[in-house]
Amino acid sequence: MSYFKQRLKSSVLWNLVLLTIGSAFFAVGLTAIAIPHGFITGGISGVGLLLYYATDILSPGIWYMIINIPLFLVGWIFISKRFFFYSLYGMVASSIFMDLITLPIHIKDPFLAVLACGSLLGAGGGIAFHSLGTLGGMDIVSIIVNRKLGIRIGTFLFVFNLVLFTFSFGFLETDLVLYSIALSFVLSQVLEQVLSMFNQRKMVLIVSELSDRIAPVIHERLNRGSTFLNGTGAYSGKEKKILMTVVHNHQLKRLEEAVLTIDNNAFMITENTFDVLGKGFSKPKVY
Numbered sequence: 001m002s003y004f005k006q007r008l009k010s011s012v013l014w015n016l017v018l019l020t021i022g023s024a025f026f027a028v029g030l031t032a033i034a035i036p037h038g039f040i041t042g043g044i045s046g047v048g049l050l051l052y053y054a055t056d057i058l059s060p061g062i063w064y065m066i067i068n069i070p071l072f073l074v075g076w077i078f079i080s081k082r083f084f085f086y087s088l089y090g091m092v093a094s095s096i097f098m099d100l101i102t103l104p105i106h107i108k109d110p111f112l113a114v115l116a117c118g119s120l121l122g123a124g125g126g127i128a129f130h131s132l133g134t135l136g137g138m139d140i141v142s143i144i145v146n147r148k149l150g151i152r153i154g155t156f157l158f159v160f161n162l163v164l165f166t167f168s169f170g171f172l173e174t175d176l177v178l179y180s181i182a183l184s185f186v187l188s189q190v191l192e193q194v195l196s197m198f199n200q201r202k203m204v205l206i207v208s209e210l211s212d213r214i215a216p217v218i219h220e221r222l223n224r225g226s227t228f229l230n231g232t233g234a235y236s237g238k239e240k241k242i243l244m245t246v247v248h249n250h251q252l253k254r255l256e257e258a259v260l261t262i263d264n265n266a267f268m269i270t271e272n273t274f275d276v277l278g279k280g281f282s283k284p285k286v287y
Contacts, residue, residue, distance in 0.1 A: 029116075090128055
């Protein structure tokens with residue numbers, strides 16, 4: 001099953017479908033909500049909107065394509081040719097959708113518009129990031145920064161947008177800039193949630209006197225491995241075997257039932273984990 005998933009994720013059709021859906025979400029949020037309300041979306045699309053608002057020439061889609069040219073050269077050099085062509089498709093699809101989608105979504109309350117727009121843009125970007133490309137713009141730079149420095153994509157985009165919005169105070173009304181900052185925050189949060197939707201796992205530490213009996217049950221019932229960690233009780237001074245395992249979210253309740261059935265006094269610590277690499281989970285993403 002995992003082999004089939006890996007083949008699917010690397011197939012051209014699957015990646016084009018993700019980029020198409022992501023670009024459609026992104027374009028709807030931009031043209032149907034952000035532009036009618038005068039918001040700045042952040043990133044390169046935000047720079048394009050600033051130029052569009054300031055000059056009133058060309059369309060947001062054309063500005064988006066023009067500004068992307070140097071960034072795509074960076075992607076070609078520092079990531080891969082495959083990433084370049086997938087991202088080129090994502091950028092072109094986004095630009096076409098921006099020019100084709102002309103019907104606004106009528107939302108009177110600016111704050112509700114911020115929530116709707118940020119959700120659409122974040123979902124679009126997150127769906128595209130599950131592919132082997134991006135929608136262009138600062139997404140390219142964010143991937144390079146993430147690979148080199150380990151900074152999360154949503155965090156980097158939010159910090160970049162704060163700098164962009166600082167310059168926006170000279171062109172736009174203060175209220176619009178503040179709404180745009182709120183939009184950027186919603187976008188980054190939704191994007192991170194969509195990115196972790198299929199990658200988040202649970203790491204569980206189990207402290208029990210019956211660890212030797214629990215370990216084989218985890219393997220048999222959940223088909224998950226486990227590791228013994230040596231520990232010492234701070235109060236009793238007694239040596240203990242601590243079990244560590246990582247399970248899918250939907251397996252957590254089954255794990256709790258299995259452990260507590262064997263030892264009702266077992267102590268369990270559960271932590272969220274992101275992007276677990278290894279057999280039975282994810283493989284390193286190669287652009």
